[in-house]
Amino acid sequence: MKSCLFICLLLIGVKIQAQQAHFKAVDFHKADSIAALYKGESIKNLPLLAYNLTTSLPTKVEQFRAIYIWVSTNIENDYWSYRKNKYKREKLQKDSLALLQWNRTFRAKVFRTLLREKKTVCTGYAYLIKTLASLADIECKIIDGYGRSVNTNVGTSSIPNHSWNAVKLNGRWYLCDATWSSGEIHKPANKFIHDYNDGYFLANPTLFVQNHYPLDTTWVLMDKKPTFTDFLNAPLVYKHAFSEDITPIKPQKMHTQIIKGEALVLLVKAPVTVNIQDISLELVKNGNSRVITPYIYPTNKGLLQIKYPFPKTGFYDVHLKIGQHYITTYTVSVRKK
Template identity: 45%
Template sequence: MMRTLLFVICSLLVPVALSAQQAHFTKLHWAKADSVAACYPRHAVTDPKTLSDKLTRSLTTDAEKFRAIYTWVCTNIASDYSLFRLNQHQSNKLKDDAAALDAWRRQFSRRVFQVLGRHHRTVCTGYAYLLRELARHAGIRCVIVDGYGRTVQANIRGEGDVNHSWNAVQLDGQWYLCDATWSSGAIDPAQGIFIKNYDDRYFLADPAMFVRNHYPVDTAYMLLKDKPSLQAFLYAPLIYGNIYKYKAMPVSPSTFDVEVVKGETVMFQLEGEAVGSVTVRSGSLSEDVAVAPEGDDRYCFDYTFTARGRHVVHVLIDALYAWTYTVQVR
């Protein structure tokens, strides 16, 4: 998904408490908050205090108030592909000229907020900024987190690029992570259009899963005691948002690039609370595999590579893409 931007807005850095996730709010019903958000389609964002008051005044808990704000932002703000491409082009062009790049970022920031205010379109920093401002007017502590967003097009191997922004929010004394940009929908790069598709999988997300494609510059905002290194992040299997449905993640092989000998059987391990049918797909070939439990929410399956060459290998759960490897068969 091409929803990244090499553009940084400074955020207030604060000490981060122990991790938390959406599961802690399962007793809350989000329906009321979501219905409030639906009452104000296309509301102006030039006066965030008025909008925040409308979204939160009928709700009693900070969690519900933040949910209404988050839902409104994700369903009313669109990603602007032309802005993304413009910034990507200029950032690449000026990457070796720090002064010129800094001047471009200042100029571009003004354009981002003009487009957001006039047309309800933006890029990731616009989403993160608006979410922070609406939360602030509701008395909710929310900060912008800058870091490395990992997608099919970005931060695969290499040294990594700081290309994305998201938020951390404090509710009931705990810190949570969310990404309004990725919850709002996706850009279709072939058509150059934004496809709206609100999905709350990145709302108060599990930090252990969130860090698989969000690596913060300030690692305190991982909300994890055991923090992966940036290199481990950049060279890990590429995961997709569908893992949130099953709370499933790859364990072994632990790297994106795998080398095997022709005819060698490789054992793949994964962990998750619930795992459906698993399919391995490489090119036009798909094969359902038998998954065996190993205990403690861990599962494994074997797969034999019979053709030499470099293969892009996808693991699907219930026909949904979960993660991807590249496999070099010697």
């Protein structure tokens, strides 16, 4: 969590619509194996760690892959520090001097905890990725902005609450988020569980912007940039959208109003590996949920059109699922004619 600082960046030469697909021909097995070989290594000597992770890899993308995998699988998300920082920053957001002092104090604590315990918040992940990449002569930036989840930045904005990275490979800029790749907090026990998600590595900008909005919108890396209001009101997108490479296209807003008997129509971009028979909608109304099989039509543009006509009025949460995994959520108001 960084303070609301705009970072002055050299933006000339930023390329757009870069994503992991550009490196489909690259075999990352060696990079992943090297990251695994050095599992548990100390971070008190970062030049040595960067050397060990990258020296035997021939390309910059493989070197960055080894760094990214190592950070994502060796650093633990410090949930309690995140909660404390969130509470303090929200409390002090109208007192700029007190907020600045808190940010300085908290940053120092973040890096002490990172070095001592290998636990951190998003700022620490982004710092470690940038530092190791720079030691390997790979250009990398820390991007500050807004992360969106079920409880944050839905409809209304919070203060900036997240940091991630942009990395330059083969003359193009790519986006990645080692914090969200690393795993998740198991809420009942408030315990972090490592569960690597490759979808945030060199992510698709169109999908990435649905839950990452940078303070400097150059780092959206898209020709047509959504506004901050678009970001706040978009459908909720979950981690399995990234791991399955599924991008919601329409509706662009989370909330939709339709008439009884009218169909909700979703348009998503999905890889051919997705089995249409695994797609379902979970409808939640008044705390009661049921899973239905929608009508699904592949389009001539490589998209999937998903339709379900609502026979009854009411307010619904609509979850798009692949198997047991939640992909995205919409809300639907169904009214009488």
